[in-house]
Amino acid sequence: MTELHVHLDGSIRPGTVYELARRQGVDTGIPDLYRMPKKDAIDALSKKMTALPSGQDLNDYLECFRLPLAVLQEEDAIERAVTELGEDLLKDGVTTAEIRFAPLSCCTKGLAPKDVIRAAERGARTAMRLNPGLTLSLIICCMRGQEEQPFLESAREDLTGPEVNFRLVDLVAELKNDVVKAMDLAGAEALYPTEKYLPLFRYIREKGIPFTVHAGEADGARSVRAAIDAGVTRIGHGVRVIENRLLAQTLAVKKITLECCLLSNFQTRVFMNKEDHPIKQLFDMGVRVTLNTDNRTVSGTSMQKEIETAQRLFGFTDADIRKMQEYAEEALF
Numbered sequence: 001m002t003e004l005h006v007h008l009d010g011s012i013r014p015g016t017v018y019e020l021a022r023r024q025g026v027d028t029g030i031p032d033l034y035r036m037p038k039k040d041a042i043d044a045l046s047k048k049m050t051a052l053p054s055g056q057d058l059n060d061y062l063e064c065f066r067l068p069l070a071v072l073q074e075e076d077a078i079e080r081a082v083t084e085l086g087e088d089l090l091k092d093g094v095t096t097a098e099i100r101f102a103p104l105s106c107c108t109k110g111l112a113p114k115d116v117i118r119a120a121e122r123g124a125r126t127a128m129r130l131n132p133g134l135t136l137s138l139i140i141c142c143m144r145g146q147e148e149q150p151f152l153e154s155a156r157e158d159l160t161g162p163e164v165n166f167r168l169v170d171l172v173a174e175l176k177n178d179v180v181k182a183m184d185l186a187g188a189e190a191l192y193p194t195e196k197y198l199p200l201f202r203y204i205r206e207k208g209i210p211f212t213v214h215a216g217e218a219d220g221a222r223s224v225r226a227a228i229d230a231g232v233t234r235i236g237h238g239v240r241v242i243e244n245r246l247l248a249q250t251l252a253v254k255k256i257t258l259e260c261c262l263l264s265n266f267q268t269r270v271f272m273n274k275e276d277h278p279i280k281q282l283f284d285m286g287v288r289v290t291l292n293t294d295n296r297t298v299s300g301t302s303m304q305k306e307i308e309t310a311q312r313l314f315g316f317t318d319a320d321i322r323k324m325q326e327y328a329e330e331a332l333f
């Protein structure tokens with residue numbers, strides 16, 4: 001199988017967070033964690049990093065990423081997390097995946113963005129060497145609002161200011177290869193509208209870097225419109241395009257692929273009821289929808305689970321699932 005949309009930080013193994021937090025002396029907020037039997041400690045960490053099945057807002061969901069990001073501030077930790085995610089993907093039946101992460105979120109304790117990307121690349125290459133048949137590549141995420149982040153004294157590089165995401169584009173243009181392939185824009189979509197980032201997308205295009213964008217998740221159809229205006233071939237989520245059926249038809253005509261993530265959408269309540277999720281409607285309209293996990297640990301999911309959910313709740317047939325897999329293969333960067 002092919003997976004287009006999976007975040008490194010949201011897919012880290014809880015057992016790895018335990019070991020890294022212990023070694024790095026990270027405060028987990030769980031009293032006496034290291035006096036507990038290891039299994040109980042990992043369970044406690046896992047609980048802190050896993051979202052409820054439904055009924056929380058995006059902020060609670062984002063809180064689940066605090067611990068993973070706290071330990072992903074060292075090169076060997078980043079490398080290890082990517083290699084392990086490669087193994088986990090393969091166990092789940094995924095042989096080709098594009099793993100995404102935001103390097104600047106791994107620079108709060110002094111790492112430089114270049115070191116982060118290189119560490120992730122080493123991790124991906126190790127996973128492929130150890131697991132023949134596995135193909136991994138990396139999507140580098142710009143973060144919405146990064147330009148307004150307070151300056152961090154502990155950071156070696158300037159991680160804020162109006163140019164911050166543009167500098168990341170320059171870096172990706174420099175490091176781009178068969179593993180470091182593309183870019184994305186992630187973060188608080190409702191607070192920082194997609195339109196605001198049109199100059200950034202223009203810059204990414206000028207540099208010849210393929211890109212996707214999280215849109216139509218926390219914000220509505222207008223965000224999807226802005227993504228189309230930016231010249232995307234893929235959109236992360238994009239499901240709220242259903243608010244404007246004409247625009248949804250445009251997606252079908254332009255053959256723009258939606259990276260859908262059902263369980264994640266249920267958890268952040270993109271739609272009030274699970275049954276309201278438009279994935280099947282969009283599929284039937286000819287929109288190229290695909291199934292993805294988004295965050296394997298935070299959402300407690302896998303491709304197997306996403307497929308099972310799509311079939312059970314929305315009546316996708318085995319042939320439909322195969323069709324969505326074809327869409328995913330064709331949309332790879």
Ligand SMILES: [Zn+2]
Pocket residue numbers: 005007214236294
């Ligand atoms: Zn995502």
